[in-house]
Amino acid sequence: MDERTVRRLLADVRRGEVSVDRAVKRLKALPYEGIGGFAAVDHHRTLRVGMPEVVFAEGKTAAQVAAIARRLAARGPLLVTRLSPEKAGAVRRAVRGATWDPVSRTLRKGRMSIPARGPVGVCCAGTSDIPVCEEAAATLDVMGVEVIRIYDVGVAGLHRLLSRREDLEACVALVVAAGMEGALPSVVGGLVGKPVVGVPTSVGYGASLNGIAALLGMLNSCAPNVTSVNIDNGFGAGFVAGLVARG
Amino acid sequence: MDERTVRRLLADVRRGEVSVDRAVKRLKALPYEGIGGFAAVDHHRTLRVGMPEVVFAEGKTAAQVAAIARRLAARGPLLVTRLSPEKAGAVRRAVRGATWDPVSRTLRKGRMSIPARGPVGVCCAGTSDIPVCEEAAATLDVMGVEVIRIYDVGVAGLHRLLSRREDLEACVALVVAAGMEGALPSVVGGLVGKPVVGVPTSVGYGASLNGIAALLGMLNSCAPNVTSVNIDNGFGAGFVAGLVARG
Amino acid sequence: MDERTVRRLLADVRRGEVSVDRAVKRLKALPYEGIGGFAAVDHHRTLRVGMPEVVFAEGKTAAQVAAIARRLAARGPLLVTRLSPEKAGAVRRAVRGATWDPVSRTLRKGRMSIPARGPVGVCCAGTSDIPVCEEAAATLDVMGVEVIRIYDVGVAGLHRLLSRREDLEACVALVVAAGMEGALPSVVGGLVGKPVVGVPTSVGYGASLNGIAALLGMLNSCAPNVTSVNIDNGFGAGFVAGLVARG
Amino acid sequence: MDERTVRRLLADVRRGEVSVDRAVKRLKALPYEGIGGFAAVDHHRTLRVGMPEVVFAEGKTAAQVAAIARRLAARGPLLVTRLSPEKAGAVRRAVRGATWDPVSRTLRKGRMSIPARGPVGVCCAGTSDIPVCEEAAATLDVMGVEVIRIYDVGVAGLHRLLSRREDLEACVALVVAAGMEGALPSVVGGLVGKPVVGVPTSVGYGASLNGIAALLGMLNSCAPNVTSVNIDNGFGAGFVAGLVARG
Amino acid sequence: MDERTVRRLLADVRRGEVSVDRAVKRLKALPYEGIGGFAAVDHHRTLRVGMPEVVFAEGKTAAQVAAIARRLAARGPLLVTRLSPEKAGAVRRAVRGATWDPVSRTLRKGRMSIPARGPVGVCCAGTSDIPVCEEAAATLDVMGVEVIRIYDVGVAGLHRLLSRREDLEACVALVVAAGMEGALPSVVGGLVGKPVVGVPTSVGYGASLNGIAALLGMLNSCAPNVTSVNIDNGFGAGFVAGLVARG
Amino acid sequence: MDERTVRRLLADVRRGEVSVDRAVKRLKALPYEGIGGFAAVDHHRTLRVGMPEVVFAEGKTAAQVAAIARRLAARGPLLVTRLSPEKAGAVRRAVRGATWDPVSRTLRKGRMSIPARGPVGVCCAGTSDIPVCEEAAATLDVMGVEVIRIYDVGVAGLHRLLSRREDLEACVALVVAAGMEGALPSVVGGLVGKPVVGVPTSVGYGASLNGIAALLGMLNSCAPNVTSVNIDNGFGAGFVAGLVARG
């Protein structure tokens, strides 16, 4: 049932061809989908306002990703995550003007233009966690949020972290990735009173349990301003931090 | 927004006091709750047709349970589960005509009158799993489904199980509870081609991991007609089997 | 020992050629298999009535699957599950008239002709869970049960799910596959009062623990009409739903 | 080394009694604690600006909590969490003007006066999760952030949730508590494009694993705006949401 | 249906009062239990020959245990395990001549008289594991198997273990209980070429995970003659070792 | 220090060249290894009497296995386990007269000649568990123990198992392999009063957790004559059963 149907019903009511009782009864019988279509509760638009169109490329073929990406890119800024080098070529050809970044393995086109209240910091201890950080940074970039990268700050070398305090404090929110014991979000959270989104990474071996150890570390953080997302979920962390930055 | 509001709007349309355009616009603006109340998509009624009103008493005070139970008992058949002896008295006083059963720890009043296609069998190997079975049986009873109890049939004493084959085959569905290795549903499922709802119980010790071992046993059943519910969830198993029996 | 042997023994007793004592002794000595054959407890026939012949191809060579499949196809409808493209060719050549489907990775031939009480709905949120759903659908198809596919309905986009309520309510049972948090069966179970068989899928990463998170979600469902099968077990879910549909 | 020491050193430098070289050398030798005290890197103040003084009472004696609470209450707004009825009396007597709430088990005194950008919604499906929600609400209250309670909205009864959409959209952030399968944050996150802080609760039994199932559900949320805190950590969730609300 | 029924049927056949056809039909209709009773497949007798009647008292009331124990004691040697001091009195009064042992928490009466091929050694490192060992010893005692106790032999004090080698070698099988890291069965298994039944005990704390660590230690034993039973299952270990001793 | 040293010392004592005091002192100073070598406690011989020389080939190169196998084959019967087809050729060339079996992936040469008290049964439900069973059978074969294979007996098709009861009862011990829910050892253990060594196999998927589910099933067996070895450890199970058969 679409708007036309409702419009016709109301016209019938107006003309006296349908009684109020009968109209009430018919409206009551509206299946949800009709209501969905008619009453315009397209909540997805709500979300879309604050987020780019996103494709999770893992487990999809290059052709599938290319098709979806092309369609979405027509509607607004586009972000493709977990796009391997093998598939990147095909997708780039499908979406003119898109750029692919080998570190974050993201493909992007366009940028949201919603004003943000300030930059988001993206932090980690080093080389291995950078891809996850860059996925967060790419997400923030497409959301139109400025990113400050703070990439060489580990808990076993505090002076480097302390030397970046000014940067940390300039941010409205922080994404902090960490593998192994996952303690960096706690330490950062203790330094600055901003929301810290921890991203456990699957970096480590043995008892790191592919990131579970780091995840538990973040969930048990002694700093109360730390929350956590799934292992290696740079996109999710960046997205939440971007929403915070938007206000 | 309730029916009255819609009714008034339609009357206004009829009288020509509100244009069709404007009425469409106002209907579009209906918040979901209005729609919920008005458009009568009370899906809960759908469920309620097939189920009694149920209260999970664990973690609630006797007074809380009594208050909820009294209110629900006014609307139809009532089932209170996990009702300890300590709380049972107060609840019985609150709901006239209700009976409490110490084995299943359920309190019941009334019975649905929807016809069932056949009885449901409730099976276990012995003493310790009987309370869970009786919770399932109590649920089926309130749903108006006949129950066949098959209670002394374990996988380490097959002859007892085999001697009840005729009973098993008379059922349209089976609830099979088992602790320890949780193999009984597989064996029963191999004997009769009916849906078997396995209920792992927390009976056991050590590596039974409070029912996890039995749960894994049921999830990995080599009999394809076995599904599983949560540990000790006699109510859920009985309810699903009752829905199957209803057809 | 078959019926003939018993018959001959009884004839001997009748003719007085074998004493009652001796006959009792010989009957006592019947091994179980004799009893099995004689006393006609061929429970396998019971099961077979309601199910096609099924081969789980994973872990078997193409030659092994082909040999088994040919033999079974001679007895009735055939279903081969988890049949990879590499092996499919050999098996198809072995079983004339069989068709192989690349999405569900099943090979089928024939259909049961037992009447069903109604269709079974097969639901999931999207692309990644479709192969598991199609395995369930293939199973239902061979069982002779009609399938309604409801494939683009996720918990983070409720309007699509709500728009399919009429379809959901037309079904006598539902198979609902979900990876990640595995919440879809709970939401579907809350909408319709029918048995819902949840199939956790191994879709996800990190803390999805290869489907364990989704499985736990289903086992802890707040909707009491949800049961669960093993991770990715589309066949089992379809089979149980088919049994329910059969009545 | 405190400010006086530095001041005296500088005075000496000024008077020419200590050379610049020697002063540099002495400043270099400052142990960190001196620096800590002197150089005013009181990062705690940073945090404190946005948060009340908080005491976690579990595992401390009434006397210990009372002593700490009195000292902290002298410095600003006070929040004591996990304060059981047994200890509450002693602590209330120690802190004049404090009020204790039996549902959230918090004791509060005072309120921050930092302006917030909007209210925070606190949601759950019902009775059992309310204490955790109230802990979050108490935290937000002491932070000076308005709270909108949305307490009867479960995933197995979507109409109640949908009827509160307007409230959900009025919030700048949401705290969503859920036990059992933990799906509510995903569903809420799909409805509104705001940061959602999920709080898994230990409500449930068997395979709920004391909240682990709910936690995994939130970490694997298909809604990208969901992050998670530790099980039953209402305070942490409220605090982070409060920081977001502050901007 | 018992032997008498069959006998009467055969006599009727003999007398020509019942036709062969009819007799075949009646025999076919024998329910399994009849077959069980008649065709002498009383496999339980098989087991019972080698084992005492056993009652697991945990989770049963004193009255229940007393009733079962009295009935079983009439049939042969009796063993009640996990019988707490609180319940022991009532059970002892019910079974004349039974003795209760506070360390193993077993109640015993009588002894099997099947000859064994040799003694069974029961070993552990010390005080905390002795109750489990004594449960095994009590089981062996009722089975009529001689027990050699070797109780002060830990892996961190090898000389005591080595000094008991002669005793170890005199045994036909060994029960070895160990908590904590559970390494004793491996070390014992490396010393003597006999079947070693490891019993992990729940002794330990923290990462002992209530005996799981010890269990894993035994399952991963580098000595190939080690098998394992459930945590704290002294009865099971004693029973299996007793079967080995019996030959 | 070897025998010669002791002998020379004693001769010196005898000749009066070394005093008793001094000899005592020197003997006291004997390092353990001397004692090991001298005092003839070659416990390894003890073990070796009952077992063939065994090589675990996994994780070793073909050359390493060949070298070890050649050396061991010179001392007695040889068994190489987990020997892949790729390495088998090189090892066969190194050990003349050895035969390699592709199903059990074992290479064997020779046979112990210690008399056994009876055959060992090796059981499983079908195709996938046969390699593990054959590893057990190969081990028993080299130990000189007769094997009865019972390979098509699953818990979801009891009649096949019951028809093999006579074979089961002929055995002095049973090796029972099972994947998925791992219930077969419990059922077999309930049928015959002999030691049953369960071998969980890694056959299954999803919640089978690579054999952990089957392992838990066996550890929680309701049949008290079941013990368990590590997942897929056919060798260990065969070896223990062989020791039992030896007596």
Next chain:
Amino acid sequence: MDERTVRRLLADVRRGEVSVDRAVKRLKALPYEGIGGFAAVDHHRTLRVGMPEVVFAEGKTAAQVAAIARRLAARGPLLVTRLSPEKAGAVRRAVRGATWDPVSRTLRKGRMSIPARGPVGVCCAGTSDIPVCEEAAATLDVMGVEVIRIYDVGVAGLHRLLSRREDLEACVALVVAAGMEGALPSVVGGLVGKPVVGVPTSVGYGASLNGIAALLGMLNSCAPNVTSVNIDNGFGAGFVAGLVARG
């Protein structure tokens, strides 16, 4: 067999009453215990040199602890750990001069007098971890090693930790206890190049999994000088650090 036996044998050899051959044979037959007693390989003395006599009181009765403690106190310094207030009285009365400390729940008497190379630091973040730290400190005290307590240093408040750097660097080894995310040992390990023994504590809730999260944090430490002991094992950590301090 003790020294006297050997001495007599040698005397017999000397007197020519026993031949060398026969003496060799008799010595060969020496059971290990004889060798153990005679050959003086009392390795326990080795350990005892560096450690006090220790009793783990948990799971023992007051009477048992008192008896053991009295016996051990006669031989040297005594340490009783995990001694609850209820049992402390009886044990103190049994061992004159012993003192019991309610925080560490240890009872001590005497002190080793082996010189140490320097003090050991014992660190934690606060109140809840102090009992575990004090158990380590008590152990070090009885070992005669000086302890530096550093008790208010958490990862979410780095300035307090940094202000104690001089103390940290004065130590030859560090015991660092931490619950929740267990990150303190990593941070301390990054500050000073000394062996750090991490003690995870069971402090925390929910996803702390009773200390498992902290344990995993320490095992995955990014500081390579961190090792770990069992959860709450203050004694073990103190003991190892004491051995390091001893040199």
Next chain:
Amino acid sequence: MDERTVRRLLADVRRGEVSVDRAVKRLKALPYEGIGGFAAVDHHRTLRVGMPEVVFAEGKTAAQVAAIARRLAARGPLLVTRLSPEKAGAVRRAVRGATWDPVSRTLRKGRMSIPARGPVGVCCAGTSDIPVCEEAAATLDVMGVEVIRIYDVGVAGLHRLLSRREDLEACVALVVAAGMEGALPSVVGGLVGKPVVGVPTSVGYGASLNGIAALLGMLNSCAPNVTSVNIDNGFGAGFVAGLVARG
């Protein structure tokens, strides 16, 4: 803010151009990084004194490792761990004079010259654990600590271990690697009163859980002188043992 800034400020104070009050204020405002740079708390130097420069090569490209290694080799002794044969060539070419060892997969150049108090023993049961041991040995070698290899000593063959007691006792610390049940550190720890660093290895299958079983074994060691590092972490174990040896 660097030394020059402070120097200039002090000069201004001296010249009277800046008041003491203002200088205090400016010093207070010093960001941490300034302090870090100025106050010369280069704690990394502390660590570096006792350790070589180390690169963890896993997860880095050959080019990345080569670049880092060349830079570090210029500053002191170099150790590269987890360097696969594929990458080794490129790195060797980058660092003149470095040698690569295929067993430990380490590349080394140079040696620290800090005197050690004694050798460190490196122990395991055999072939499979040797690579981990050699990684520890390589680490110790670069630290300038002598290594005693004790490589054929398993818990199921104690005589070999006992024959090496003298070597064990000569060491100031021990690294003990073990897979499977991980019992070797306990046995070694019971023999010698020195710090034992256990390294669980991922050697094993099935219930070894990739080294978790061995790890749990070490954490639950009944020998109090055992600590543990992460699975397969030979470098960490060697490094800690080296620190102990250094004193």
